[in-house]
Amino acid sequence: MLVELSQNLFNKLGIIVLAAFMLSKSDFFKHYLLKEKLTLKDKLLFSLIFGSVGIIGTYWGVPVNDAIANSRSIGVVVAGLFGGPAVGIGAGLIAGIHRMVIPVGRFTAVACGISTIMGGVIAGYFKRYVDTKPNKWLWGFIAAAWIETLQMIIILIISRPFEQALSLVQLIFLPMTLINALGTATFILLIQQIYEENERAGAVKAQLALSIATKTLPILRNGLNKKSCEAAAKIIYDATGVDAVAFTDTESILSHIGVGDDHHKSGSVIRTSITQKAIDNKQYMIAQDQIGIECKNPSCKLKAAIVVPLLMKENIVGTLKLYKCIENSITSLDIELAKGLGHLFSTQLELSQIFYQKELLNKAELKALQAQIQPHFLFNALNTIVSFCRTDALKARELLMQLSYYLRTSFKTTGEFIPLAQEFKHIESYLSIEQARFSERLEVVYDVEENIECQVPPLILQPIVENALKHGLMTTQKGGRLEIHAHKEDNAVYIQIKDNGIGMTEEKIQSILKGNDLDSGIGIRNVNNRLKSIYGTSLVIESWPDSGTCVTIIFPQGVKTDD
Secondary structure (H helix, E strand, C coil), X not given: CHHHHHHHHHHHHHHHHXXXXXXXXXXXXXXXXXXXXXXXXXXXXXXXXXXXXXXXXXXXXXXXXXXXXXCCHHHHHHHHHHHHHHHHHXXXXXXXXXXXXXXXXXXXXXXXXXXXXXXHHHHHHHHHHHHCCCCHHHHHHHHHHHHHHHHHHHHHHHCCCHHHHXXXXXXXXHHHHHHHHHHHHHHHHHHHHHHHHHHHHXXXXXXXXXXXXXXXXXXXXXXXXXXXXXXXXXXXXXXXCCCXXXXXXXXXXEEEXXXXXXXXXXXXXXXXXXXXXXXXXXXXXXXXXXXXXXXXXXXXXCXXXXXXXXXXXXXXXXXXXXXXXXXXXXXXXXXXXHHHHHHHHHHHXXXXXXXXXXXXXXXXXXXXXXXXXXXXXXXXXXXXXXXXXXXXXXXXXXHHHHHHXXXXXXXXXXXXXXXXXXXXXXXXXXXXXXXXXXXXXXXXXEEECCCCCCEECCCCCHHHHHHHHHHHHCCCCCCEEEEEEEEEECCEEEEEEEECCCCCCHHHHHHHHHCCCCCCCHHHHHHHHHHHHHCCCCCEEEEECCCEEEXXXXXXXXXXXXC
């Protein structure tokens, strides 16, 4: 009897797994599963879907001694593990109450109904724990096995006569526990594939954002105006496949390409309330229906949108908008793409302002500023990020943020003072990109004393770090170790930048400081001259051929930092 029952349940499981596979391939199911946050409507829908899976598991069960050996728990446990308590409880109530009221298997109807509801509760609250684990399918297997064990205990407690309940449990415990655990694990594996496919698609989106940013860089460096926005919008429209793309400033539409261009016209005032909300709140806004967009034209065909603010030094200057003509069509990938483009465009617009400011600087200041940014570094950084887009979307996104911060701080004028912590953050951004590029060849160690409060000129450390990396470590195949130390002593802050690279002779050091070495000494000489003019101190450079170099910078804390 046990063998026959197990065979029947395994046969039934194959059909359920096939149904789960077909459900996992449904675009409708994927759309709701990948949402960043489930609404009440979404939770009700998921409860109904997984509750229905539980009902199917009941009907697809095998009658045994006025009971049903079934796979009802699969839908309920999966609902809780992926949707949380609300969805787990909802699916449990649907499948559990159904089990209580159907005329088949009355001997265990109440016990199985109660255990199904409790299974949804347990799985829902177990979600937080499972989400921290790499192998969700394994923990789904364990959770389902626990819940099936609980069901058997409840059957023994509630169902009478006890002898009949005990006989039933002895017969169905092992096959039902194994079938439901395997089914749950399989279902979770299928759902995990959806998330993995989404992550791969996210890598493609990240690469797309980088490609768009590269194409728009020479355009938006001219600022946010009708001509530049129209060209940038056309690039985005052609590359992304959305139904419409628009740029605005804080009051009017600068460009609109795609559906709705008959009334969302360039030069007209902003027509959608969602755009005004993004401007007022300085944060991205999403609308999944026409009501949410709040276009004043009743015949507007745009049904979904994401609006991302464009910022310059924390001041909003406009928005980027991506539209679609289908309700609920803005996915998490669309959101990440729009946010990424908005951040990159904001950086480009800040750079455009810097380019304008450069024209007002004298030639000496211009050369000093341009010397801080090396074109080969930007080229290598972009190539590194593109390579990570194919393999690690989260790492690519992190590196884009680091590159954005690096560019933002690198293009500041040299007449300002910034906290030392901010200068270290700039160095960390630079080195994080270089570490991603050189992988195991570069080891970076930070030994920075806490609570150091000191104002320093921007970009005072970067040339030294870059020189140590470029000329000290990366000239060899094995690379090496870079150390950054910072501590307070008496009334001064001491910064040491050490490497274990090729080192240099005393003659080489003097040649660099005197300006005779044009290959590797421009940045270091510039730093040394700035230290002399501001603090009256100089760089202390110690180096040993084939052993490494140590550069010490002293910042007197009591020195007035007004330029």
